[in-house]
Amino acid sequence: MMKHxxxxxxxxxLEVPGPPDELHNLVVSRARAAFLEGARWDLWxxxxxxxxxxxxxxxxxxxxxxxHLGMSVQPGSTPTVVTSQPSYQIEEIIEATRLPRLxxxxxxxxxxxxxxxxxxxxxxxxxxxxxx
Amino acid sequence: MWMMAxxxxxxxxxxxxxxxxxxxxxxxxxxxxxxxxxxxxxEIYELAxxxxxxxxxxxxxxxxxxxxVLQDVMVKVAxxxxxxxxxxxxxxxxxxxxxxxxxDLARRRRVREAQPIQExxxxxxxxxxxxxxxxxxxxxxxxxxxxxxxxxxIYLRCFVDCSFAEIGEILGVPTFTAAxxxxxxxxxxxxELGSR
Numbered sequence: 389m390m391k392h393x394x395x396x397x398x399x400x401x402l403e404v405p406g407p408p409d410e411l412h413n414l415v416v417s418r419a420r421a422a423f424l425e426g427a428r429w430d431l432w433x434x435x436x437x438x439x440x441x442x443x444x445x446x447x448x449x450x451x452x453x454x455x456h457l458g459m460s461v462q463p464g465s466t467p468t469v470v471t472s473q474p475s476y477q478i479e480e481i482i483e484a485t486r487l488p489r490l491x492x493x494x495x496x497x498x499x500x501x502x503x504x505x506x507x508x509x510x511x512x513x514x515x516x517x518x519x520x
Numbered sequence: 521m522w523m524m525a526x527x528x529x530x531x532x533x534x535x536x537x538x539x540x541x542x543x544x545x546x547x548x549x550x551x552x553x554x555x556x557x558x559x560x561x562x563e564i565y566e567l568a569x570x571x572x573x574x575x576x577x578x579x580x581x582x583x584x585x586x587x588x589v590l591q592d593v594m595v596k597v598a599x600x601x602x603x604x605x606x607x608x609x610x611x612x613x614x615x616x617x618x619x620x621x622x623x624d625l626a627r628r629r630r631v632r633e634a635q636p637i638q639e640x641x642x643x644x645x646x647x648x649x650x651x652x653x654x655x656x657x658x659x660x661x662x663x664x665x666x667x668x669x670x671x672x673x674i675y676l677r678c679f680v681d682c683s684f685a686e687i688g689e690i691l692g693v694p695t696f697t698a699a700x701x702x703x704x705x706x707x708x709x710x711x712e713l714g715s716r
Contacts, residue, residue, distance in 0.1 A: 395709040399678050402643040402656050404574040405583070407590055412565065415591045419561045423553075423598035437602045 539681045546610035554605035572618045578675040579622035581640045589621045615690045662712050670705030677702050
């Protein structure tokens with residue numbers, strides 16, 4: 389028999405009680421059930437937590453930012469400022485959209501408006517009847 | 521004074537290499553579980569249940585609460601899924617979770633009812649020598665008088681073989697504070713043992 393006042397020497401011969409044996413199956417089965425329950429979001433968690441995918445996402449976002457900056461701020465160019473359209477462009481638009489005036493003296497089908505007609509070329513009623 | 525059997529005093533103390541081996545094995549099964557092998561839960565229980573239960577018992581002072589904490593911790597492990605692969609020190613992680621769960625449970629218990637922990641068997645003897653049983657009961661009584669913070673530091677140092685840095689990590693305090701708690705607790709125990 390020995391006498392000790394050092395706690396470490398006292399502890400050396402003693403043990404911390406372990407969990408009851410009946411707890412083993414109960415705890416493991418509940419943990420297993422929790423694991424299977426958690427498997428529903430497992431795929432997304434895997435994707436989110438996957439280190440390679442995280443690096444790939446970070447790299448792609450970085451590239452997008454760099455590309456955006458590179459395209460919007462080109463060296464030696466000043467940013468274009470959109471102002472109201474100049475007057476000559478407006479005139480062109482008006483000209484393009486304006487309908488040509490109908491010329492009353494051109495009644496025949498098949499005669500282009502661009503053709504220059506002289507008063508002598510005006511179709512007579514007789515010719516008109518022949519055509520019809 | 522304390523009476524102790526020779527064979528018990530000569531029992532080999534746990535070494536740091538054993539602790540490192542345990543950490544390596546836990547790392548391996550954590551990775552297995554992170555990859556979806558549900559069987560790894562069984563291995564984690566085998567490797568860690570005693571330490572989880574022990575810390576919970578020394579923290580809460582109640583075998584029933586320690587059982588609840590063990591179950592909570594295992595469920596939390598199961599719910600971690602792939603995140604477990606990122607755990608660098610599974611032993612410290614498990615014991616940190618155990619401590620936080622124990623604190624939560626102890627707070628709830630304090631609200632319900634303040635129960636004495638003098639009867640809690642913090643230590644037991646497997647020896648057939650009845651003197652060892654008496655030693656275990658006395659040691660448990662002395663441990664019950666220590667503040668829980670000092671008691672858990674002593675448990676982690678003497679029975680889990682943690683370094684002070686690891687104890688600090690588990691308890692969420694600086695290494696110096698962890699060492700200080702251990703030292704203060706041991707000094708109190710030494711005084712109590714010497715006075716008997």
